[in-house]
Amino acid sequence: GEDVEQSLFLSVREGDSSVINCTYTDSSSTYLYWYKQEPGAGLQLLTYIFSNMDMKQDQRLTVLLNKKDKHLSLRIADTQTGDSAIYFCAEESGGSNYKLTFGKGTLLTVNP
Amino acid sequence: DAGVTQSPTHLIKTRGQQVTLRCSPISGHKSVSWYQQVLGQGPQFIFQYYEKEERGRGNFPDRFSARQFPNYSSELNVNALLLGDSALYLCASSPQESPIQNTEAFFGQGTRLTVV
Numbered sequence: 001g002e003d004v005e006q007s008l009f010l011s012v013r014e015g016d017s018s019v020i021n022c023t024y025t026d027s028s029s030t031y032l033y034w035y036k037q038e039p040g041a042g043l044q045l046l047t048y049i050f051s052n053m054d055m056k057q058d059q060r061l062t063v064l065l066n067k068k069d070k071h072l073s074l075r076i077a078d079t080q081t082g083d084s085a086i087y088f089c090a091e092e093s094g095g096s097n098y099k100l101t102f103g104k105g106t107l108l109t110v111n112p
Numbered sequence: 113d114a115g116v117t118q119s120p121t122h123l124i125k126t127r128g129q130q131v132t133l134r135c136s137p138i139s140g141h142k143s144v145s146w147y148q149q150v151l152g153q154g155p156q157f158i159f160q161y162y163e164k165e166e167r168g169r170g171n172f173p174d175r176f177s178a179r180q181f182p183n184y185s186s187e188l189n190v191n192a193l194l195l196g197d198s199a200l201y202l203c204a205s206s207p208q209e210s211p212i213q214n215t216e217a218f219f220g221q222g223t224r225l226t227v228v
Contacts, residue, residue: 004154004228026167031214031215033214041221041222042116042202042219042220043155043202043204043219044217044219044224045217045218048214048215054186067157085170088154090154092214098160098168098209098213098214099145099157099160099168100145100147100155100157100214101157102154102155102156103154104152104153104154105154
């Protein structure tokens, strides 16, 4: 079955890089996602990567995928206080409903 | 363009009661998915509907049901509420049902349900 694990907390200083790690189990996942959730808000899709890629860069965000180890990471360059939020990794299952399986989320705290 | 709209934003119910949550997808979107997010956890998949048909169901009891209307809006119903049903219920809409649907999906702000 699907399972997604991620570390629960990360604290960085403003201007540093943040790296959030995630492991997943479903080797048939076609896409893997990173979402951001601010307090009291819904989910905002940050970026995604197709399973046949190993890296994707989008402005300050870099996603690395190691398919052999089923490891995904999100790097945020020049982290700002506005980046403080919970970040969720999610895998998309195959089959007919393309459901997302989320990790428990990583709370990123950015200190001035 | 309006985003995904969910109503109500908050509500409080008593154990044993029934609740109906509503979701209006982005105009032109035909697929709606529902997720439950318990405090401190990631969202869990409940249902997906496409073109008014159920396409997928997560590991939730039969107390949970949903439907999609001809205008693609959707309702999630929960009967015989339990304290453990307290959560943020999220709706996501997508233009189509396909392997790329989640790349084009948008989530609503959610409905915060508290069961007392």
